[in-house]
Amino acid sequence: xxxxxxxxxxxxxxxxxxxxxxxxxxxxxxxxxxxxxxxxxxxxxxxxxxxxxxxxxxxxxxxxxxxxxxxxxxxxxxxxxxxxx
Amino acid sequence: xxxxxxxxxxxxxxxxxxxxxxxxxxxxxxxxxxxxxxxxxxxxxxxxxxxxxxxxxxxxxxxxxxxxxxxxxxxxxxxxxxxxxxxxxxxxxxxxxxxxxxxxxxxxxxxxxxxxxxxxxxxxxxxxxxxxxxxxxxxxxxxxxxxxxxxxxxxxxxxxxxxxxxxxxxxxxxxxxxxxxxxxxxxxxxxxxxxxxxxxxxxxxxxxxxxxxxxxxxxxxxxxxxxxxxxxxxxxxxxxxxxxxxxxxxxxxxxxxxxxxxxxxxxxxxxxxxxxxxxxxxxxxxxxxxxxxxxxxxxxxxxxxxxxxxxxxxxxxxxxxxxxxxxxxxxxxxxxxxxxxxxxxxxxxxxxxx
Numbered sequence: 001x002x003x004x005x006x007x008x009x010x011x012x013x014x015x016x017x018x019x020x021x022x023x024x025x026x027x028x029x030x031x032x033x034x035x036x037x038x039x040x041x042x043x044x045x046x047x048x049x050x051x052x053x054x055x056x057x058x059x060x061x062x063x064x065x066x067x068x069x070x071x072x073x074x075x076x077x078x079x080x081x082x083x084x085x
Numbered sequence: 086x087x088x089x090x091x092x093x094x095x096x097x098x099x100x101x102x103x104x105x106x107x108x109x110x111x112x113x114x115x116x117x118x119x120x121x122x123x124x125x126x127x128x129x130x131x132x133x134x135x136x137x138x139x140x141x142x143x144x145x146x147x148x149x150x151x152x153x154x155x156x157x158x159x160x161x162x163x164x165x166x167x168x169x170x171x172x173x174x175x176x177x178x179x180x181x182x183x184x185x186x187x188x189x190x191x192x193x194x195x196x197x198x199x200x201x202x203x204x205x206x207x208x209x210x211x212x213x214x215x216x217x218x219x220x221x222x223x224x225x226x227x228x229x230x231x232x233x234x235x236x237x238x239x240x241x242x243x244x245x246x247x248x249x250x251x252x253x254x255x256x257x258x259x260x261x262x263x264x265x266x267x268x269x270x271x272x273x274x275x276x277x278x279x280x281x282x283x284x285x286x287x288x289x290x291x292x293x294x295x296x297x298x299x300x301x302x303x304x305x306x307x308x309x310x311x312x313x314x315x316x317x318x319x320x321x322x323x324x325x326x327x328x329x330x331x332x333x334x335x336x337x338x339x340x341x342x343x344x345x346x347x348x349x350x351x352x353x354x355x356x357x358x359x360x361x362x363x364x365x366x367x368x369x370x371x372x373x374x375x376x377x378x379x380x381x382x383x384x385x386x387x388x389x390x391x392x393x394x395x396x397x398x399x400x401x402x403x404x405x406x407x408x409x410x411x412x413x414x415x416x417x418x419x420x421x422x423x424x425x426x427x428x429x430x431x432x433x434x435x436x437x438x439x
Contacts, residue, residue, distance in 0.1 A: 046126055
């Protein structure tokens with residue numbers, strides 16, 4: 001039986017991916033990654049590619065909008081919408 | 086706007102690519118980003134190598150090289166050409182039309198029509214539709230559609246948004262009447278409100294090139310470019326493609342009466358691997374049916390990417406076999422269009438170098 005991924009596991013994985021993309025930044029302090037300049041549109045592409053691979057999904061192109069990536073919580077919501085559990 | 090055509094076919098495609106290859110990893114130091122970030126982007130976008138022309142080479146040089154190759158190999162005769170369509174954003178001059186220059190250089194007959202069309206990423210679809218329309222005329226039997234661009238001359242080498250993906254190239258597509266009872270379904274849409282999300286701001290009459298338009302400035306993402314350079318609002322373009330292209334494909338397939346699985350290949354314009362994979366997923370077709378390997382091997386040469394895609398991925402297979410295809414182009418204008426038609430039993434389908 002496949003184990004469910006807990007919210008904590010999702011958050012841990014997301015933070016690791018973000019840190020891999022931007023090792024020099026502290027994402028735990030950011031409240032809005034986009035407006036605070038922590039990630040740009042090209043980082044979002046790398047982020048989506050990593051999330052797709054890590055969670056075995058394909059995030060829809062129409063969902064690749066800043067609102068879905070401005071915080072770890074927003075990314076978790078997006079993953080939940082894609083049925084990651 | 087939907088179009089429907091009958092008794093027309095593509096009888097040959099020749100793609101002409103410059104010999105010069107540049108590699109993404111050799112250019113990373115030009116960009117204002119860390120090497121590790123650029124390498125991650127390379128993987129996601131499919132950046133590897135691209136073909137560009139040497140300084141001073143024009144798009145028409147590639148086109149003339151290609152058409153001469155067809156003459157020399159007995160694949161095209163001068164007097165057969167009734168219409169020469171030249172789709173490009175890299176004209177030799179503001180005037181005269183580049184198609185007339187090509188006609189003169191090649192010594193083509195005078196009793197013909199030469200026409201320049203300023204179109205980009207959707208230019209192969211626009212050009213094909215124009216070819217089909219001309220072929221409705223009794224006196225027009227053969228149209229030579231040339232797609233050609235050398236936009237590498239117009240991209241800042243310090244612009245990570247555009248430089249890693251831009252390639253140069255040309256293609257020569259022969260479009261003719263046929264007695265085969267085939268049907269071709271096409272759709273074309275335009276959105277001029279957002280025309281400036283992909284543009285070269287200076288160099289025309291609205292903003293002539295000057296000392297000030299050539300000054301390099303840093304944008305908010307850390308890219309350096311001048312007003313004489315191509316600028317692309319990547320995020321806006323990405324969203325336009327993801328929102329507008331899938332419904333257009335659904336629409337043209339519905340008009341054709343064909344299901345998604347009846348299409349053997351989705352031969353789309355090649356902006357980058359990431360965007361194409363997302364499009365395939367959204368439309369609901371296997372990624373294997375939608376080749377996404379042109380940017381990584383040759384770069385994105387605007388309207389030349391669809392013929393390059395056809396020549397590179399199907400090659401001589403299209404001489405011996407035929408497949409039901411859905412072609413789509415999208416970008417500059419903004420313009421987006423699609424054609425559903427059978428491709429195959431061609432006289433030639435190949436790539437040569439310049």
